[in-house]
Amino acid sequence: MKKFTRLNLVLVFSLVFGVMAFVGTAAASGPVHWSYEGEEGPEHWGELSHDFAACSEGVEQSPIDIPATASVTPADIGFNYQPSALSILNNGHTIQANYDQGSSIEVEGKTYNLLQFHFHALSEHTLAGNHSSMEMHLVHQSDDGNFAVVGVMLNPGSENAAYTPVWDNVPAQESEAETISGVTVNAADLLPHDRGYYRYNGSFTTPPCTEGVKWFVMSTPVELSAAQGAAFEQIYDANYRPVQPFNDRTFGQSAVTAPQTLPVSGGQPFPVAGVLTGFGLFTAAAGLYLYRRKTA
């Protein structure tokens, strides 16, 4: 038996604190019911919970109307997407596919890992005031906790085989994530061929409407057949938040002009959770390192 030394104590403290940081931040966000119409609709989201305050008080909210004059950033996003098993759920607000680890985008000098994609009908962003039939959001997160969302407009046209695995397996009722045996999906094939985009800083379009989200809205839409669109719209035909004021934001931050430091204004998503979790992991790692060094 080893003696219970100071280094062992550091290790134990670090692990305990790390776990507490995780559990504490998870427990802090209890579910508050919200919807897309009526008294729990978008104009009331900010009143439903203190945690949703950004929905009404934020000044860099999404979605927005993209005016005809907005500049298109040339295609410079590195899409490192791999095929993924299809893990799909109906979360009561949309149909969402959780993506396997190992796919990411590289943009503005930073890597963001693909977490999931989901759909809205009509589109949330509008182009010169016009909705598309649907919009897909590919949600990414960097290792330091920042979010980047790629938006793709979906319009009626030809059948699109890349979307078939999704539309063939949409859960009509609210459900837990289910991995569909033998079915894969490749997010790379869900994108338009022309990958120029509108770039602006915004928020999540659902409560808690957290700001600090980097938006990349593809300027070229993708086509779906009427039947493919109907597969989603039979379940959700109005799960879109109305456009929000653009205020004094600008379009077109690119790899060339983007600052390499975090913006001073505009909240980062989940700052407390990020700091606590990061510190917990750091101290746990440091404790483990010291422990291994000592016992090596």
Ligand SMILES: [Zn+2]
């Ligand atoms: Zn979305």
